[in-house]
Amino acid sequence: MNDKPIIALDFSTSEEIKNFLLLFKDESLYVKVGMELYYQHGAEIVKRIKEMGHEIFLDLKLHDIPNTVHRAMKGLAALDIDMVNVHAAGGSEMMRAAKEGLIAGTPAGSAVPKLIAVTQLTSTSEEAMQTEQLIKVSLQESVLHYADLTCKSGLDGVVCSAWEARMIKDHTNEDFICLTPGIRPAGSAVGDQKRVATPGRAREIGSTFIVVGRPITQAADPVAAYHEIKNQWNGAE
Numbered sequence: 255m256n257d258k259p260i261i262a263l264d265f266s267t268s269e270e271i272k273n274f275l276l277l278f279k280d281e282s283l284y285v286k287v288g289m290e291l292y293y294q295h296g297a298e299i300v301k302r303i304k305e306m307g308h309e310i311f312l313d314l315k316l317h318d319i320p321n322t323v324h325r326a327m328k329g330l331a332a333l334d335i336d337m338v339n340v341h342a343a344g345g346s347e348m349m350r351a352a353k354e355g356l357i358a359g360t361p362a363g364s365a366v367p368k369l370i371a372v373t374q375l376t377s378t379s380e381e382a383m384q385t386e387q388l389i390k391v392s393l394q395e396s397v398l399h400y401a402d403l404t405c406k407s408g409l410d411g412v413v414c415s416a417w418e419a420r421m422i423k424d425h426t427n428e429d430f431i432c433l434t435p436g437i438r439p440a441g442s443a444v445g446d447q448k449r450v451a452t453p454g455r456a457r458e459i460g461s462t463f464i465v466v467g468r469p470i471t472q473a474a475d476p477v478a479a480y481h482e483i484k485n486q487w488n489g490a491e
């Protein structure tokens with residue numbers, strides 16, 4: 255497991271990002287740049303955050319035809335990101351194309367970013383999956399199916415809820431990344447998330463990375479909230 259919780263930087267302005275990151279002074283963080291930030295500030299914001307010494311998971315969840323995803327990944331690989339993702343629902347051909355694009359676009363001498371795939375979003379309940387996506391198996395079966403497909407397509411891991419991490423690692427291997435959003439410290443607001451777990455529970459079950467947004471970014475003291483969550487994640491409290 256990675257000892258740093260990944261902070262979801264769900265902000266829209268570069269000013270907000272700057273002010274937020276300044277709170278952490280010289281601490282090196284692992285942050286997640288998602289659609290809200292990337293669609294407004296693009297490669298420039300990724301570059302600036304990287305220059306500040308932070309690791310970056312670029313959470314754009316690509317899902318398109320294989321050729322388009324290959325070309326997009328080739329471009330993203332030039333950004334010096336650490337991890338990026340696609341939707342497993344795009345299929346094995348698309349996932350393999352994503353990986354090939356990433357390898358082709360990575361500058362010589364640099365490490366290829368980790369590539370993971372979303373199984374079922376943590377905001378999806380079993381009922382919504384069955385009635386809206388018309389997937390007639392259990393949510394666990396669907397998540398496991400996508401994890402298996404992702405592993406066989408040569409990717410590094412999946413996005414899932416903490417509750418599915420152990421099952422996925424048992425069916426793939428211990429090194430297969432299970433990155434789990436939907437993390438909520440006891441007593442904090444769940445919001446739109448459906449499959450949530452505390453940082454401590456996520457560690458016990460087998461998450462490799464946890465992603466935490468609002469419980470940190472909307473806290474009265476984000477630095478204190480981050481360290482409390484980090485301690486719980488590392489089993490220190």
Ligand SMILES: O=c1ccn([C@@H]2O[C@H](COP(=O)(O)O)[C@@H](O)[C@H]2O)c(=O)[nH]1
Binds near residue numbers: 262375447
């Ligand atoms: O299944 C998924 C995939 C991605 N996310 C992203 O993680 C963060 C979670 O933020 P919170 O504020 O802690 O809910 C957010 O950026 C999502 O886009 C996810 O939640 N679930």
